[in-house]
Ligand code: URA
């Protein structure tokens with residue numbers, strides 16, 4: 001299917017609460033749930049409460065969270081040609097295993113239907129929708145339930161990956177019980193989108209009223225940093241070198257901390273002997289969204305991705321990049337992909353374009369040392385290769 005003739009824009013970080021899931025949350029009386037209350041103007045509004053004790057009684061919720069027309073109109077308004085849509089947090093984390101299995105299967109079918117039908121915004125350009133499916137990643141689920149669901153997702157033509165939180169089966173992503181799941185995902189060539197939900201212990205945020213700022217700006221990326229670091233330390237990326245993991249929010253603090261991580265590993269021989277490579281090598285095996293809101297941050301992330309080959313430990317380092325800083329930065333950009341986090345971070349003043357989107361596009365445009373090919377890569381062509389899509 002042909003898309004717009006202008007420069008291609010692919011959004012790989014964009015969410016939906018599918019109608020079946022939203023209905024499920026409406027029927028609940030504790031978090032996560034959707035409830036109604038009267039707002040300051042005396043109007044009834046729906047609110048989304050995804051964590052107990054969430055600041056401000058959660059957040060207002062409208063059709064942009066579930067309605068496909070809203071997604072297509074948002075894409076049209078921002079010139080987005082293709083969206084790879086994922087269910088928003090907290091996925092199925094809070095459910096018993098049998099419910100999680102059934103709901104995963106139903107929601108995967110719903111998402112396939114969402115992506116495959118009427119992909120055109122009202123009066124606008126042709127749009128394409130793809131999706132990340134859900135696995136029933138909850139304690140006590142059976143391996144066969146997980147593997148069945150991996151098979152289901154890989155058989156659905158518009159589902160190109162799996163969105164995953166940090167909890168795994170309750171013990172995190174370094175749990176040995178996930179071994180056959182990583183093997184199956186690698187074999188199916190599905191992309192794992194690793195996304196946070198819990199942040200870090202709320203006690204760290206003190207008692208000042210700071211709304212959602214600290215959990216979202218810091219807690220979310222710290223959670224991702226811990227989850228992917230534990231995965232690296234458990235050797236998953238050594239055992240499954242073709243596993244493709246995309247990190248939300250540009251990998252959180254991992255790029256900034258990767259040399260410190262490498263040094264701590266070096267000073268801990270038990271851990272060092274477990275890993276095939278220096279920790280910095282693994283950053284070059286990962287993918288990073290470009291949801292960082294600043295050119296300098298994007299440039300820095302691409303620097304640390306691009307240098308990763310220098311840290312290959314075993315064998316010869318003949319393949320290591322010996323390029324200049326500029327070449328390294330350009331190389332790193334190949335693993336970075338534009339995203340919006342829609343429908344979160346909406347404009348406050350009713351502006352036509354969302355500030356959160358414009359900022360991320362401007363950030364990509366302003367990275368020092370990326371040429372137009374690199375920027376087009378981050379805006380869209382990297383996603384075509386990662387997900388095996390045609391424009
Ligand atoms: N972005 C998300 O993906 N989830 C949230 O809960 C908030 C922002």
Ligand code: ZN
Pocket residue numbers: 013015195248341
């Ligand atoms: Zn998100």
